[in-house]
Amino acid sequence: MLSQSVITKLKSICGEKDVITSKIGMYAYGYDGTMLEGSHVGIVFPESTQEVVDLVNFCREQGIAIVPRGAGTNVSGGTLPSDGSIVMNFARMKKLLEIDLENYVAIVEPGVVNWDIQETLAKYGYYYPPDPASWKASTLGGNLGESSGGPKCFKYGVTRDFIYGLEVVLPTGKVIWVGGRDFSSEPMYDLTRILVGSEGTIGFITKAAIRIQPIPEAKRTMLAIFNTPEDASQAVADIVSAGIIPTTLEMMDNLIINTTEDHCGAGNPRDAGALLIIEVDGHPGDLEAQVETIGEVAKKANSKDFKVATSAAEVDKIWLARRVAFGSVARVKPNYGVNDITVPRSNFPKAIAAIEKVKKDFGVTIGTVAHAGDGNLHPLILFDQRNKDEVDSLHAAEMELCRIAIDLEGTISGEHGIGILKKALLPKEFGPVGMDVFKKVKRSFDPQNQFNPGKLIDL
Amino acid sequence: MSDIIAKIKGIVGDANVVTADMPQYLKGNEQPAAVVFPGSTEDVVGIVKAAYDADVKVNVGGNVVETKGLSGGIAVVMSRMNQIEEVDPENLTCWVQAGMNHQEFVEKLSEKKLNFPPEPYAVSTSSIGGCFSIGDVDSKAFNYLPTRTFILAYESVLPTGEVYKVGTKCIKCVSGYDMIHFIAGSRATFGILTRVLVKLLPAPQAAKAVVADVPSLAAAAKAFKAIQKRKVFPTRLNALNKALGNEVMETSGCLVLVDIEGFPVSTAQYAKEVEAELKIAGASFTKVIEDKAEYDELWSKWLKVREKINLEENKVKFTVGPAKVVNALGSLSGIVSNIEENPGVLVEGLNGKITVFTDPDANAAAINNMAMGLGGNVSGLLGSQLRCKAYNDNEMLEEISRVLNSIRSEFDPKGIMAPGIKL
Amino acid sequence: MGVLAEVYEKLNTCGKCGFCHGACKTYKKDGAEYMVARGRVQLIKALADNKIDADSDYEDVVNSCLLCGECAVACPSGVKGHELVLAARRDLKLRKGTKPFAKSLVLKSLTKPGRLSFGFSFFAGPGKKILKMIDGVQFVRGIDVLSMPAAKTPFSKQVPEVITVANPKKKVAFYVGCFLNHSLVDSAHSVVKVLTKNDVEVTVPREQPCCGLPQYVYGDFESAKAQGKKVINEFGKYDAVITACASCASMLKKEMSELFHDDEDYLPKVKEFSEKCFEFSEYVSKELDTTSKLKNDTPTIVTYHDPCHMVRYNKITEEPRNLLKSVPRNKYVEMFEANRCCGAAGLVQAFYHDLSSMITADKAQNIMDSGAEVIATSCPACMLKISSGLKLKGSKVEVKHVADILASSLRD
Structure with a gap:
């Protein structure tokens, strides 16, 4: 519980409406996209950099830890409040400050939602490529915290590749700009890159200069159906070998094909082992040849069927199943755990086989969707959160998936971050020297462990 | 001092420690105690540990080491660690030792129809290790992104002597702090890079260049703006003033160099549009270069100019x-x-x-x-x-x-x- | 746990992914987690689990929901947030009765035609005069009270009970709905004109009971059921019942079956009744051929706002648009976020007026950005709210019912 004098001070910093200590506030900010719960003592909504500075300084004096939060959609526990902390919710700091089309840069506040940026840019024929699945909800600040990816990042890169510079409030309460409005403005050390993906543990981003670009002139969407996931991943490898980097290469396995058919009847064959949604973009004159090559590759990889969308309606139809994939599994069990293990493309078939083994060993149902181009898998483990045994199996299976990823020379997190959920596995991926290096980074910025303590690593 | 040199000789062998005739390996005015040529990560560990214990300064280079502040210290030249260890076309990655010459690396991969886009910082001497420790934003960065985006993993020896390995063959990784990309631009202050896993791309299916002699830099800049207005984004879109341009070819005004990599249809189309805009800008001479040899020669001349620019203090x-x-x-x-x-x-x-x-x-x-x-x-x-x-x-x-x-x-x-x- | 037990399974389906954040207008404006479906659902669940109390903060969470249904569209797990909020309102009603007094008064008034009629006619006469005397009172709680039309005589008393036509091809009853009956009577006349010009005989029953939706959405199922029965008693005898209010249409066509789901004896009667209820544009598109009769000399740019009850409850989206496009020289443009809530949302506009007005301001801006000269819609509540929003922004875009546009294009 915060004392009345602390609450009064917080309100004097950011205003009456921007401090919440109600019971429902405590409950509603105690969770994120995971099954975990935390207990904080208050929520503040800064609306300017100065308010962030004042809050950081005041909390430091009071010895109160701060947990930053955007929309709270993360699935790794990164925004889960630690005991006795104050949640700093950036949701009301959401201005799109500047759009400079000719110089390919926009300046935004951290609370702005990814999708809102896209909608504004689309009016001018521009976009910001990182497109995490949560983009209609998640804030740019959250995307920066986790360095979010998305289907398009096989060709275009992840969040960190589209950030020119940041305004950051450090645990000292000091404000610094790292980077600028181009990629050449880092103060030698690429501080932007260490801040992006740091899960709010070393600095709070209050402004970001993001790279925007014109929407490609043309796009072609294809659907290929395979008997087995192995055939599909062979096709993925061969497409890349043919010199084509598609914008997206999304895979769905048999279980997901069936749950999506139950859900919306997209018209995909229920006996298929896997399907691939392939999209290429670029100059209209180049795409015909690429589509042809991809068609040949699919045929060579024993595809049962290969379709090229010829209208917007057909594009929608191809994407329909993928769009409802996550939700469609709710028909099998009410809840699902989403994982984001990533393996080298060449180990993709092995990862699929290992997931099969996890199903048997742990008695769990798993449906897999994957960004196959970059080896990023989303095995969805189905469970019922009211059944303790199922929850335990879920957690055990998730840990096993992470171990599999490491054994296959991959990583435990391709796009969701470490937060609390995967923290225990970090030493296995990075070893003692690697863990020590992480601590060096944290100590350099936040020796008092005031910013999002207990996330990513412990000091 | 002689203790540590003896110790290092014991690690890398006498032949790989030079204490006289050092200038060819050095840049700058100060005098290190020795130039050392490690042949393996273990060698580097030994050298760094010895230096750390004895509190001796260390700097590193691919072929040439900057000596500023290095009086009496150790200059580590990585040129013996110059092997491509593994090319993995399926994952589009390559493990390479840090001392590998950058341009040689690009050429070897090109033979395998693989593309490593970052431009060498100084084409005659730069190594892959140097490439990432400088972490440049080169003239291809608009399309291919800056150099840092091409490092997927690395092995380095920390200043305290531990071997540090981080990264995977996955282009997506958000596990822990992003030490993978943070190394780019750190100029050996975090230790010595020994091996690097780089990200590769398929070789472009087509490439063309456009050169032009344009009356002024301002005219070239106007043309560049017009080209972008047409939604044409070439791989390189550079202009050199007369003094620099003349190292590539003789011009009366400034030299415009445009590189267009990609697919056959679009590169042909873009080359036409670029040439048209340069003519509008008053170019007295323009040429679209399609011949492979001529194309390669043009860009190798550019890289020499780039070296000159980068080495200019x-x-x-x-x-x-x-x-x-x-x-x-x-x-x-x-x-x-x-x-x-x-x-x-x-x-x-x-x-x-x-x-x-x-x-x-x-x-x-x-x-x-x-x-x-x-x-x-x-x-x-x-x-x-x-x-x-x-x-x-x-x-x-x-x-x-x-x-x-x-x-x-x-x-x-x-x-x-x-x-x-x-x- | 009380009535929440019935929806407890559904509360558990929420996986807390937060994808509803982008869909929820109240969250977009407020930014607090408990102002979005995920927060509301989690809090309702917490109440069911006795982890929190039904305090006034909780009531605000439940009562500020627009019930627009957008969250359900966005939810990958198929959670229908608005239905769960409805259950929570029912639960609150059973715990505490309907509060506060003002809300209770409004809801009760709607069930009593006499009181409602008196209220509007008082407002039309002395009420407005009093307001005019108070300097600066133009907008009360975001609604343009001075220009809000109020009929001294309800529409249903302005027309004969049966409006005959020379060669009736069809016969319908017109369920006018409170807003069209007492406030936007011109639109009610437009409805009649469109129908009669197309050889439809229209009966306007003298008794026009409230459909029960306002009581239903605040959890007063008993009153809502009583209203539902009154409506069916009055209108059950007709072959087709037309309404030009999206909300009433939703109640008559769909929600009523939900309301009576626990009344096995009466439910079949409700279903039978719902089958013959039609929303205006739905009926016109399906049963009549208006196109040949439409004339229009003034080229007009027109856009359409989908009321929540049209797009997400009744799932009627194409019919009104096609009718608007069928008018000669009308240029139809689609506005940004045409199908998002305008902020009216029943009593939300009265009790959470700041929030509601911010949402309306977005809608008004989108309308203005579309370049339209006329914004048409199918719900009188939306019409009033949007008019106010446009006026606050100084816009001259006209707000009309789809029926108004058709009526003015039907020549004698």
């Missing part, structure tokens, strides 16, 4: 954004006098970046103020400092410096690595 690099280059060139003339007759001006159209040969002590502050007026700034650490000063923001200046030095001393508590670097 008296220069200022600044960015104003692609749309403001025309304005910046106009204002620049007021600071460094006639830019057309200057010993060196490079315009990178897509990056909106200008490099000008001039004394930074004399002109960087004025150039930065001019660039800031156009929404840009001088690049790098200097630019960061100048920006703080322009805003009279000592607090930010001090805080950035504190952060940089606190990171550095966490990695290198005794301050032995890269003594020439001041943060």
